[in-house]
Amino acid sequence: MNPVLVVGGGPAGLSAAAELASLGAEALLVEKEGYLGGNPKRWHYSLLAPDLKPAEEVLGDLLGKVEGNPRVEVRLGTSVTAVDPAPPGFRVTLQGGKGPEGREVSAVILATGFDHFDSRRKFEYGYGRYPDVLDFKELEGMIHDDKVLRPSDGKPPKRIAWVLCVGSRDLQVGNPWCCRMGCVVSIKQAVEIRQKHPEMEAFVYYMDIRTYGLWEDLYWKSMQQYGVKFIRGRIGQITLAEGGKRLLATGEDTLLSRPTEVPFDMVVLASGMEPGQGTKRMAELFHLPVGPEGFITPKISDINPVDSGVPGLYLAGAATGPKAIPDSVTEGMGAALRAYQHARR
């Protein structure tokens, strides 16, 4: 049996490869970056919501099952550049450091994931112009290293604001969907900071809080135990205040029906999820239907979210829409099982 090709080395891809190996199949794991672990690794995610378990621990578990596994061939810095049907599988061309290489595979799992929204596109928030306006993936790294400091002067911030739904639920940037994790991750960050630095004040500007399912617990704790404050209103713009020393977040407090212009030392933008570059490329290469949002549309998304509709081609993780890590891991397992069944036939 030829190996099953897994495209993408984030949580979904790692989970798929690990599962294939445990079924006794061979996996060929291709990752375009030079490391495994996907976005969580790239941005040094700190604790993962909702269990506040270190990202390294969660990823480490998955990596341990893949790295050094004789049934998993890992190819870093490699992309899939061409594909031809070779029933029951495919013939693919890989482009790595050494030039093109043809391979026969028995099935393909696309786990190409998402990209964080580029917050510079929301120009009225000043990201990229004002150093103390951060994207929340950057704050993840700071929290991880316990160095929550203002990039402008290296001093610890006294008051921090989180702005939710940046690049999500926003027709102005063409992204009407909800990112699903901006709320819970922002609240988690506020909790982490308040745990370690109770002297720092945390305010979250929200339209509505979407800590769905069991994540609601963290939302409640953030208020009751950690004193995180919530202000209902979407920030309209961020400018400089106090001679450029602080940031001014201008919005409407819709519960007060009044304008609010509060100075902050740091503003954190909860940037949304967009279909990853790899997801877009693979959708083109495999001629897969994409929804208006640009994510790949599974054949029947409710009863079989990992089936692409093309025999032997399966989907896992954020390639089909914003998704949290546990969901991506589960889909990786599901896709592995389906690919295994296909390859065995």
Place this chain on the structure above:
Amino acid sequence: MPIVEPSLVEVQRTEQLELDGIDVSGDWNTFLRSRVHTDLDLKVLEWVRSQPQGETISRCWQCGTCTAGCCMHTDFGLEEFNPRYFIYLAQIGYEAELRKYAETIWRCVSCNKCVERCPKGVKVEEVVHSIGSYLEVTGMAKESPADRFDRAYTENLLRRGVLDEAALFQTYERLEGRKTPGRELFRLGLSMLLSGRLHTGPFAHRTRGWGKMRPVLTRLMTEDLRRRRETARGPPPGSGP
């Protein structure tokens, strides 16, 4: 504690009222007016939504981004001018509250910052004007100085098809009971003369063929106003998208 705000007090007169066998007929002036909103009347919403200007109103999810950047609300400090709140009142049909803003809602300067930023694609500026129109055509809004000026402007323009600025100025002074001091008037007249805007009276410009245009335009405008009044008063139009 005595109630000092008379507008909050409802005086009730009861000719015959007994409580537990005791006659308590007379004037009751200590009933505070209820602040409870008891009706969700969709008439305003339906009307606004049926207007070309107002159809995006139902997209609004009340995030406040428009108000956050609205120059009337923030820069000019007119706190009562709150586009998000106007939209909310229209959405839930709270006419009694909405009419309090009849004088304010027209203060929008059409800068369109709200439209530029609204994450839901609400044409906020147009919607706000549409809500204002509702107040106007239902007679809830008293004519404001701005309305009077608009009317004088339109009438002036309709006369010859070209604006007669000097005459407009005179009309405005008469309507508002204002009198500009002679020296200022002279300065104004001189500057208008020099900038070529003192074509008034027998020297006024006119538009060619205006005699034919005017009746058509007048009829159109009258009909449009009548139609808008009727739709606002009559039964709500069917639910659109």
